[in-house]
Amino acid sequence: MSPTRSAEVFAPALTPFHADLSVNRSAFIGFCRWLVSQRVGLAVFGTNSEANSLSVAEKIDLLEALVEAGISPAKLLPGVGLCALADTIVLTKKAVELGCAGTLTLPPFYFKPAHDDGLFAYYSQIIQAVGSDRLKIYLYHIPQFTGVGITHALIERLIKAYPRTVVGIKDSSGDWANTESMLRSFPGFSVFPASESLLEKALPLGAAGCISATANVQPRTIVNAIEHWGSHEFAGLQAEANAVRSLFQRHPMIPALKYVVGEAMGDRTWRNVRPPLCPAGDEWAGTLARELAALNFSMAAS
Template sequence: MAHDTLAGVFSPVLTPFDKNLAIDANLFVKFCSWILTQGAGLAVFGTNSEANSLTVGEKLELLARLIEAELPPDKMMPGTGACALPDAVALCQAAAKAKTAAVLMLPPFYYKSVSEDGLFAFYAEAIQRVGDQALKVCLYHIPQVSGVPIPLTLIERLVKAYPSTVVGIKDSGGDFVYSKALLEALPSFRTFCGSEKFLLETMRHGGAGCISAMANIHPGAIVNLYETRTTPEADAKQQALNQMRKAYESVAMIPALKRTVAEYGKAPAFKTMRPPLTELADEDWDGLKTNLNDLSLKMPNLDKILA
């Protein structure tokens, strides 16, 4: 997928584990297939994928399994950010070889208050070591989690140095002021909001789409808003999406999303979390389930595809 067509809705796909905390790769591939049937792409190894609880080897194996299953690489945006430069390079190389739409790349996140020059050097070194024109990088701005913001000045430097490689960003900062500054300063840059609650506003300012945790449970509804964003019904659809997200704001997001998939998809393995994350408590699920019933959540054919 050329960067000028890199757009739409992507899901940071949840990762199922078995009782021994090993990845259930077959179930993972099936779940990715379901998300694709709903019109969304696959931002595998994202925050809600528990990416930083996965080894580089596990990520490489899962990406290979997706390709072997003939899922379309132009619908994939695997996370390749890492604290260790060689790890980031290995993941980016695999994604470029597979010709994925792009990669989603966190900054190195252990050291805090690093200089802009240091961050630039990390991204530049990774791009140069990969040395593949097929590599398309979407930066990942989530400073409340990573502790390392990606300032506009750094983005401008990277775009100037690598205009055909550094092509977009996922903005999960939660502050639309930052997104708007990006959209105004770099109108051809592919800016994705990190929550569907900003989808309509992002698109109205020239954005590329949305990469959202909620695309694990109702990707079709988010895709529908993306596709009908210029219609009179768009604002009402945005409000409906906001209500669904609100249902998850009082519980731990990743365990709640995984429990939802486990229950609606009849796939208990999805409940399992790798420590230090823990499963959603039954009482929290009971309250969430009531809200989801009130909101008429539908996950069409999920149980059939995961069977």
């Protein structure tokens, strides 16, 4: 048995900062190159990229820098959804201009409650303003952060109105019943669970792969698991990925990921995060390092 389509892995690439909290462009490009070398795509400006702590200008600069550095735009699925419609349109136009594979588009998340009519109008305005058949929108459902859910009724309405543009969703709700329902209700729609731990259940239902925070540190393991789906090796790879994922989930995810990347790179500045986040605490970070060592974890061998 195999997935019903070619499944992909995207990493919401971490954003490194200098001591003054300005973006470290060279470190970002280098890290993204490493991720691509591990055969994953780049969901830059996702939640774990600290996207909503980055300005529009910073995002455009980094997106252009990645393409200028030779990273194929076909590997890029940038996060573009912001509260200000005009900002979302600017970022979306830039993504289309550069030839990105698509956009990962949060709903506007300040004014609540947000009703489906208003959310439909938001996405419709983006599509009309960009005016390109090259635009591919992947919705981003993460209600525990946004407080704004993307309902099945809204998905159905968007697919009906824009079948060639609204092509998928990342479900970060953490609710398997919701993910399963999306997979069963919208065949042909690219549904990405937000955790590799769901691959075993999601792939048989036609999941498009996953967009996972821990793809930043174990990209190869996740890719290998997908490639070995249906073989006797899959269970072991899934268990390996699950064990690592579970350790990170016990700690603040972004500081934990940055701590581990910094240790692997030999660069403590990777620990820097923008407020309101706080850097990894020495006590719990040390515990995480020991737990990962007990699993013989290594980014180089992930």
